[in-house]
Structure formats: structure tokens, C-alpha cells
Amino acid sequence: MTDHISEEPTRRDFIYIAAGGAAAIGGALTIWPFIHQMNPAADTLALGSIRKDISSLAVGQEITIMFRGGPVFIRRRTEAEIAEAVDTPFDALPDDMARNENLPDDASAVDANRVLNPEFLIVKGNCTHLGCVPVGNGAGDYDGWFCPCHGSHYDASARIRRGPAPENLPVPTYIFENEGAVVKLGATSDEVAAAGWSVA
Amino acid sequence: MSHQSTYNPQTGFEKWLDARLPIVRLGYDSFVDFPTPRNLNYWYTFGGILAVFLVIQILSGVVLAMHYVPHVDHAFDSVERIRRDVNYGWLIQSMHANGAAFFFVAVYLHMFRGLYYGSYKSPREILWIIGVVIYLLMMAAAFMGYVLPWGQMSYWGATVITNLVGALPVVGEGIREWLWGDFAVGNATLNRFFSLHYLIPFLIAGLVILHIWALHVPGNNNPTGVEVKGKGDTLPFHPYYTVKDGFAIVLFLMIFAGFVFYLPNVLGHADNSIEANPLVTPAHIVPEWYFLPFYAILRAVTFDIGPISAKLGGVLAMFGAIGVLFVVPWLDGSPVKSMRYRPIAKWCFLIFVIACLGLGWCGAENPDNLVFEFGGVGMKFVVLSQILTAYYFAFFLVILPVLGFIEKPTERPASIEASVLGSSSNATPAE
Numbered sequence: 309m310t311d312h313i314s315e316e317p318t319r320r321d322f323i324y325i326a327a328g329g330a331a332a333i334g335g336a337l338t339i340w341p342f343i344h345q346m347n348p349a350a351d352t353l354a355l356g357s358i359r360k361d362i363s364s365l366a367v368g369q370e371i372t373i374m375f376r377g378g379p380v381f382i383r384r385r386t387e388a389e390i391a392e393a394v395d396t397p398f399d400a401l402p403d404d405m406a407r408n409e410n411l412p413d414d415a416s417a418v419d420a421n422r423v424l425n426p427e428f429l430i431v432k433g434n435c436t437h438l439g440c441v442p443v444g445n446g447a448g449d450y451d452g453w454f455c456p457c458h459g460s461h462y463d464a465s466a467r468i469r470r471g472p473a474p475e476n477l478p479v480p481t482y483i484f485e486n487e488g489a490v491v492k493l494g495a496t497s498d499e500v501a502a503a504g505w506s507v508a
Numbered sequence: 509m510s511h512q513s514t515y516n517p518q519t520g521f522e523k524w525l526d527a528r529l530p531i532v533r534l535g536y537d538s539f540v541d542f543p544t545p546r547n548l549n550y551w552y553t554f555g556g557i558l559a560v561f562l563v564i565q566i567l568s569g570v571v572l573a574m575h576y577v578p579h580v581d582h583a584f585d586s587v588e589r590i591r592r593d594v595n596y597g598w599l600i601q602s603m604h605a606n607g608a609a610f611f612f613v614a615v616y617l618h619m620f621r622g623l624y625y626g627s628y629k630s631p632r633e634i635l636w637i638i639g640v641v642i643y644l645l646m647m648a649a650a651f652m653g654y655v656l657p658w659g660q661m662s663y664w665g666a667t668v669i670t671n672l673v674g675a676l677p678v679v680g681e682g683i684r685e686w687l688w689g690d691f692a693v694g695n696a697t698l699n700r701f702f703s704l705h706y707l708i709p710f711l712i713a714g715l716v717i718l719h720i721w722a723l724h725v726p727g728n729n730n731p732t733g734v735e736v737k738g739k740g741d742t743l744p745f746h747p748y749y750t751v752k753d754g755f756a757i758v759l760f761l762m763i764f765a766g767f768v769f770y771l772p773n774v775l776g777h778a779d780n781s782i783e784a785n786p787l788v789t790p791a792h793i794v795p796e797w798y799f800l801p802f803y804a805i806l807r808a809v810t811f812d813i814g815p816i817s818a819k820l821g822g823v824l825a826m827f828g829a830i831g832v833l834f835v836v837p838w839l840d841g842s843p844v845k846s847m848r849y850r851p852i853a854k855w856c857f858l859i860f861v862i863a864c865l866g867l868g869w870c871g872a873e874n875p876d877n878l879v880f881e882f883g884g885v886g887m888k889f890v891v892l893s894q895i896l897t898a899y900y901f902a903f904f905l906v907i908l909p910v911l912g913f914i915e916k917p918t919e920r921p922a923s924i925e926a927s928v929l930g931s932s933s934n935a936t937p938a939e
Contacts, residue, residue: 346686346700372787377692379787433787434692437819439671440664440789456791457668458807459876472810474817 357494359485362428370444372433375493379433379441380480381453382491385464390426392451393419393465401476403468408479410495410505419465420508422479430491431466432480437473453477513537538724543742544749545730547928551625552728553756554618560757561611562716566709568604576656578702580695583658584783602772608650609775610764612798615643623836624857626845627729633837635722640833642715647799647830649708652701654796659780664793666693666701672806675820692786732927733845734920741924792874800871801864802826805900807875808893825897832904839904841912849917856911860903863896870896 360373362382370383385393398404398418405413406421415421423429433441440457448454449470450463460471467476483495483503495503515536517523526533575594577586590597619639622628628636655666670693674684689696727736736742743749767774775797779790795803809822816824832839847854870893878886921927 343686346689348685348688348690349696352690352696374786377690377694377786434667437671438668439692440668440793441787455789457789457793472818474819 357492357496359490359492361490363489365428367427372441372444373493375432375480380493381429381431381433381444381466381477383429383444384427385429389446389451389464390419393422393463394426396463396465396467400469401467402470403475405476406479407476409481410479410500410503411507415507417465417467417476418508422465422467422476424482424484424503424505425488428491429464429466430479430482430493431477433477435460435473436468436475436477437471442477514541538720538745539750540744540746542724542745543727543736543739544745545728545736545741545924546743546748547730547732547924548728548749548752549731550752550756551617551621551731553753554614554621556753557614557757557760558611558618559716560761561607561614562709562712564603564607565611566713568600568607569706569709571600572604573702573706576702578656578699580658580698580784583656583698587657598772599768602768606764606767606772606775608653609796609798610760610767611646612650614760615646616798619643620861623860624847625729625731626733626840626842626847628837629840629845630837631726632722632729635719635726636837637834638715638719638722640830642712642719643833644830645708645712645715649705649712650796650798652705652708655698655701656705657780658698658784660782660784660788660790661777661780661793663693663784663786664789665795666697668793669795670697672823672826675817675823677820729845730924731846731848732921732924733849734922734924734927737923738925794872797868797872800869801867802829802871804867804871804893805829805897807871808890808897810875810890810894829897829900832901836904836908840908842908842915842917844917844920846920849920850911850915851918852915853908853911856903856907859899863899863903866896867893867900 355376358373358375360382362371362384365371365382365384367384368386368389370381372379372381374380396419398416401417404417406415406417408415408421410424411421419426422431433444435442435455435457437455437458437460440455442448442453442455442460442462444453446452446464448461448463450461452464452466452469453462454460455462455471455473458472460473461469462473462477463469465476468474480493481495481497481500482491482493483499484490485492492499513533513536515526515530515533517526517532522532525531572590575586575590575597577583587601590601592598622636622639651665651669655662670684670687673687674680676683685691687697688694689700727742730736777794794800803826806822806826809825810818811821812818813821842850842853844850847857870889873889875888875890875893877889879889879892880886
């Protein structure tokens, strides 16, 4: 056999690689718009905030409102519910994170990290298991919410206590306006910073 | 083997066309003169039935798309309008909805037949894999189609299934929003599902052509699993199998028509007659019946496996149950194709079929309900589904590979012809 060990690269080799590389990069760049078009559009993102008057809520009353296509629970808790949520031992919580978008990710799941005003519990209303809407008004074994789909129980702070759901119901960004009479859901990070949210 | 073409153009036009585009020759060689094993039984007619149902679904679907409005405010009402006001809409909508169910009846029988007679074995692995891809696309089309009427079960089925993707670590939530095009299942989701639901049947049609191509290279398998050896083993496709397939298609369509005309809603769910409401979840969410076994497998994983959460584990098990089908040709080590001659595999297969049906039953029930109760003790459905899920995977991952080593097959016929005419027959003189 003759040896072709050190054959010099030719101009044609260079053209092959350059053309192939340009086609690959160009192809990848062309694919991106076709993928990204499926992400939430600008107007969808702009529907980010709504206001709700909560001054007429009675103690122990609960309402569900639509926010970003899904339900949000607003519950005016009783003294007993607040006490129960505060007194729950930390090691009884399967998920020990606050899941509060107003606070840093590493905030713990104590009740004080779940609310701005302990009287009003405001959480997103889709079960963290597969997205069903749990039944509220003190349902379940822990006086909070119960998801009928696969049997998750949430407590009076909407923290997961038993069942397949992996996480506590998340707290959306919000602030109070008009001396607490109105809640603004989808508050900006500046508004959140000025509203008095702090890690307990 | 691809056989020698015997097409003989008679008229001047046929000769002119054949020299330019031999499409009549292709049809003649594929569906008229194609040599087909002479012993195919009625389990082999479901391929033809499936082709008919693909056509039914595409034709009825094209019509429905002329009247359907893919918008969250109008979708539900537009389907009700089709069922009440559009001329023959009640018929065409019923054909499409029930057609999906019968499509799955046929595909499951087709797949069980392939498993029993070893139709996935060499040289038909590619044929089998294309079939599994078609099955996956059917599931995607059926899932998205079920969302379009925008009833409660449509909406919450879509929510639960797309939330499964959220179980994936790190990228899960991003992919979920990408699928939704929103922060929840909404109008963007409905629009894209409609677009893809219209696209997928044509992808399936393309794959069906590849499926038939991959079938016609080695030729049909048959109930003996013995390959075609000579001319005496085969019959021309027409008229022998056009008639046999045609008869089966007519019988199957009669049952289908019974549902279309007299039981149009029996396979549906009452909750889907309520318009989608993102604030209220139905008490009991179930998928369409043809997904129930996989839904049961999803819910059977109620425990964490090491770093894998129960939620992710369930998702992996569900997709694994379909994914395992891709590698069946390499899991089954037995050189004998047909389970007719595999005394142990035959019984394991029967239990496998029962396990699949049992999983369907579990998928329809609340996991915490009791299968039976006897003197205060009983078994929950979740436990039954765990047992059956274990068997489902054991059948593919343990039983089929192990039987390849330990099973002693019974005696097989020398040829297809001998199996049909009996071993004592001397119909074929030695040549």
C-alpha cells in the first residue's frame, strides 16, 4: 500500500468545511424563530397584572379569581387558621420552601414567609401535582385545600401536607394598595421591594 | 423478497404512461399480483381496516375543520353547532369521534397480532419500528383532537397531560410554558393543537407508505412464522386478500356504524358536555379509554425511586411503556417467530393481554377505591395497577429475553404449504 499520511488539505477541503459550517449555523439560526414563536407572546406577557378589591371579604371567606389564565385563591383567614398555620411544626412540612415569588428562592416555608398580611392568604390555585384546582374553604385533613384529582392535602397556609403534590401552592407577586383594601397581583419587582416583603 | 413485476400494459395509453411514470405498475405489483402467504387468518385484516380508518378520519376531519372555530370563546359552541345545525354534522362529527376509538381498537388488535406471531423479528424490525412511530403519532393526534371541543374533560385532560412535562428536572417548566404559549392551557394552546391535529394525519399517511414499503420488501409474516419458501406458499393478493380484507372491513364497519348511529356518545365522557372552566376541576379526570392503561401506569408509581420523584417516575414509566416497544425485536431472543410453537411464551402473552386490559380497568377507577373487599380486607386499585405494571415491564424486559434461552419450541411445519395442506399431503411434487 502506498501511504497518504500527510496529505495537505486542499482549497476544496476548506470550501467543504466552510460551506457545511455555514449551512449548519444558518440552519440552526433559522430554526430558532420557529421554536420561539411557541413561547408566550408579548401581549400574553403584558397581561401580567390585575387589581382586586378585597375590603368586602368577610373573615373566613374565600374567593377565586382568574390571573394569567389560572385561578388565584384569596382567603381571609380566621384567627384559628392563622394560629394553626403559624404553630405547625416545621418538620411536618414535606416541602420546606416558601415558594413565594416575592421572596428569595431559599426562604423557608414558615407561615410568615407565605403572607404579606397574615390575615390574607393569596396563592395560585393549581395543584403542584398535575394542575387541577383544589377544593377550598377548609377542605382536606389540614383545614386548607384538598385536590380531588389525586388526593393532595394542603394546610391553612396552602402548604402541601400529604399526597402526590411535590410543592406548596406558590405565592404570586403581589402588593396591597389603598391601605390594604386592594390587592395588585403581578406586581413589579420594584413594587415588591417597596411593599415590605421580608424573609422571616 | 420484492418480486419480479408481471404487469403487462395492454392499451396504448397504459404503455405510454408506463414508460413515463410506472404508477399503475406499482399498484399492480403491490396490491394485485403481490405474492402473499396463503395461510393469513383474520387477525391479518386489521392493517387494511386501519388504512380505511385513516381515510375516514382524514375525510371527516377535513369537513369538521370547515365548521369548527379554534378559539376558546367559540370552540365549544361551534362543535355543538356542528352537532345540531350543520347539515349532516351530527353524522360526520360522530364518525370522527367514534372513528378515533375504532382506530385504536384496530391498532391494538394489529399490535397484539404482531406480538403473538413475532412479526417484529428479523427481517421486519424496521417495519415494526415504523409501526410504533405511527402509533405514537396516533396518540398525539388523538390527545390533541380531544382537546378541540373545549369541554371540561378536554381542558383538564390537556392540563394534566401537559403538566406531566413539568415533572422533568430543570427544563420541565420552560417546556411546559412553551407548549402552552401562555401561563396555563389557553387560546394559544387550542390554536396550536388544532394546527398540529390537522398536520399529524398526513405525517401518518406518509409513514403508512413507508410501513407498506417495509412490508413488501420481506413480504408478510404469517401465523406459522415460517418464511415463504416457494410459489406453493403464496397466493396473489387479488382476489384472495382483497376479498378477505374487504369482508373484514365490512364487518368492522357494521359495528362502527352501530356506534355512530345508536351510541354516538357512549365512549365519551359526560363532563365534556360542559364548557371548559379553568376555575373548576371535574371530580374525576379520566382520559379516553384507549389511554387508560398508560394512565394507570402513570399513577402506579406512588413512591420515590432514589433521586427520582414519584411524579417524574410515573412519567418515565408511562413513556417507557411505549418506548420499550421500539426495542422488542432485540429483547426477544427466540428464533421461533410464531407463539403457536412457543408453549411458554404463548401463556405469558395471554397474561400480558389480560394485564393490559386490567390496567385499562385500573386507569378508569379512583386509585384508592377497592378492587374487592372480603371480610374487611381488600385491595386498592393502585396496588392492582402496580402489580400489572410490574408484569407489563417484566414481559418485555425479563420474560421475552429469558425464554429465548430456556424455552423448547414445539415442532414447526416444514413450510406454509405443508401447514395448510397437512404433512401427509404430497401436493407438491419434488422438483
